[in-house]
Amino acid sequence: MDDGRAEMSGVSAWQSGPSFDVPVGRLFARWDWDGATLRAEVDPFGFFNLYVYEKAGRVMISPSLLELVAQGADTARDDLALAVFHRMGIFIHDETPLAHVRTLPPGGRLVWSEGRLEITGGVDIPVERQISREGVVEGMTEYFRAGMARILHSYDGPLALPLSGGRDSRHILLEMLHQGRRPEACVTFHHNGVVMNTEAQAARMVCEWAGVPHHVLGHARPRLADALRNVVMTSLCADEHAQMMPLHDYFLGRDIAGFDGIAGDILTNPDGDAERFYQLAMKDDYVGIARGLVEGHGGVISQPGWGQGAGPLYSPGMDREVLEHIGRAVAAYADAPDPYQVFWMYHRTRREINFVPQAILESTKMVFCPYLDEPFARFCMSLPYAVTRDQKLHNDCIARAYPGYADIPFAEGFAAPAPQSGGLRHKLRSALDVMRICRKLGALGEVRAFIGEPAELKRGPDTAYRLHDLCLSGLDTVKARALLDLASELEAARPRHLITDAI
Numbered sequence: 001m002d003d004g005r006a007e008m009s010g011v012s013a014w015q016s017g018p019s020f021d022v023p024v025g026r027l028f029a030r031w032d033w034d035g036a037t038l039r040a041e042v043d044p045f046g047f048f049n050l051y052v053y054e055k056a057g058r059v060m061i062s063p064s065l066l067e068l069v070a071q072g073a074d075t076a077r078d079d080l081a082l083a084v085f086h087r088m089g090i091f092i093h094d095e096t097p098l099a100h101v102r103t104l105p106p107g108g109r110l111v112w113s114e115g116r117l118e119i120t121g122g123v124d125i126p127v128e129r130q131i132s133r134e135g136v137v138e139g140m141t142e143y144f145r146a147g148m149a150r151i152l153h154s155y156d157g158p159l160a161l162p163l164s165g166g167r168d169s170r171h172i173l174l175e176m177l178h179q180g181r182r183p184e185a186c187v188t189f190h191h192n193g194v195v196m197n198t199e200a201q202a203a204r205m206v207c208e209w210a211g212v213p214h215h216v217l218g219h220a221r222p223r224l225a226d227a228l229r230n231v232v233m234t235s236l237c238a239d240e241h242a243q244m245m246p247l248h249d250y251f252l253g254r255d256i257a258g259f260d261g262i263a264g265d266i267l268t269n270p271d272g273d274a275e276r277f278y279q280l281a282m283k284d285d286y287v288g289i290a291r292g293l294v295e296g297h298g299g300v301i302s303q304p305g306w307g308q309g310a311g312p313l314y315s316p317g318m319d320r321e322v323l324e325h326i327g328r329a330v331a332a333y334a335d336a337p338d339p340y341q342v343f344w345m346y347h348r349t350r351r352e353i354n355f356v357p358q359a360i361l362e363s364t365k366m367v368f369c370p371y372l373d374e375p376f377a378r379f380c381m382s383l384p385y386a387v388t389r390d391q392k393l394h395n396d397c398i399a400r401a402y403p404g405y406a407d408i409p410f411a412e413g414f415a416a417p418a419p420q421s422g423g424l425r426h427k428l429r430s431a432l433d434v435m436r437i438c439r440k441l442g443a444l445g446e447v448r449a450f451i452g453e454p455a456e457l458k459r460g461p462d463t464a465y466r467l468h469d470l471c472l473s474g475l476d477t478v479k480a481r482a483l484l485d486l487a488s489e490l491e492a493a494r495p496r497h498l499i500t501d502a503i
Helices: 065-070 079-088 134-153 167-178 200-210 223-233 242-251 265-266 274-282 286-301 319-331 339-353 355-362 374-381 391-401 424-442 446-451 460-471 477-492
Strands: 011-016 027-035 037-042 051-055 059-062 100-104 109-113 116-120 161-162 187-188 216-217 258-261 499-502
Touching: 037 059, 051 065, 059 065, 059 391, 059 424, 065 242, 079 286, 079 319, 134 167, 134 274, 134 374, 134 391, 134 460, 161 167, 161 286, 167 200, 167 265, 167 391, 200 216, 216 242, 223 355, 223 460, 223 477, 242 355, 242 460, 265 286, 265 339, 265 374, 265 391, 274 286, 274 339, 286 339, 319 339, 339 355, 339 374, 424 477, 446 460
Parallel strands: 161 187, 161 258, 187 216
Antiparallel strands: 011 027, 027 037, 037 109, 051 059, 051 100, 109 116, 216 499
């Protein structure tokens, strides 16, 4: 606002991908400025991270946090949000690395008029339903089938399916076939050269059984280049997904829509921590759940003998504040059938796994997310923990609905091959990438850190956290634009040979 008048720059109307009259499972966001009022909204579960900046009477929105900074957003850090990220690998609530930037909440609606900003939305706490295990299997099958039917009826163009060795993507493929629709191809990535890992082996067996083309992406990748592109695409809000850049590159230039199995795991089966966390929730020990989450993440990303994760390295001395902050976030779902499940759905799945359909697969024409079909997702979050606790629910649903495929093992049923080396040529290219990227970022002193063996964290997390810290350090308008430009340069120079095996 300037002297009572609103001044606008940028794109006055925008939406994420084509619109459909039929409600379908997908992430979406949009905004519109009519000269007097700015309105914006996101999907019912808030899985599209639309970033909002507000300070001193100025408001900006963008699907890119770095674009907000490039346009002049204040870069004051949110130290507590960053400390959570360093310890758990995610940002919770609507937080970001920057104090004045937030995402819209689930079902979020933004209205700005005459200098006044109002944001509404939030999580609807599910009410536990009384239902038998048999009823759950039938309900999940029918809700998922109906959601897939809405998707397939709304879009009649070519489709491709990223297929792993797990349950979520297999369920999507088998339901497509059940409804008489075949993908143009299924695609599986790994980093083991021409020797397929267990994920690719399981996916191949399903595709052979179904007679569906299968493309395997197994070439060694430029590690730091992929990590930098990923950090920019995920707006400094994720510590993973660089390993999935082959999928992004595969879809580039293809006029084809895709699928993503996001949320299928947390909605259908609890994970290995669920029982312990459920018992803690029954005792109202939400800080105990927070401690378990932090220790679990630290154990996964740490080298043997370290175990503490990234927190002591990047935000020391904030352990107590972090545990209390996460504990309050989990406690907000105390009345849900399974508080941990709903917390994980709306925080890790919504705020980090969401970047697969929003960023990694944004190179597709459209990404459909059938597990985010509203009736299916709300049904699953209303289930009693007693019917999900054995972690076999999704297996049972798939076996019951598609008995002809019941004997094909998932990834864990295949033997893991020996790791393959990328070869000398790949190592030389990676070293050159490291030097080029560090030079562009003005951080040539970091070359040894990116090439050498990690000291405390494993290779992937070590790269992700070092790069995240390097990008955030001294972030301003000029650096944000340089990061966006560098990511574009690296994408233009991406590997062109992707497929190592196909049927």
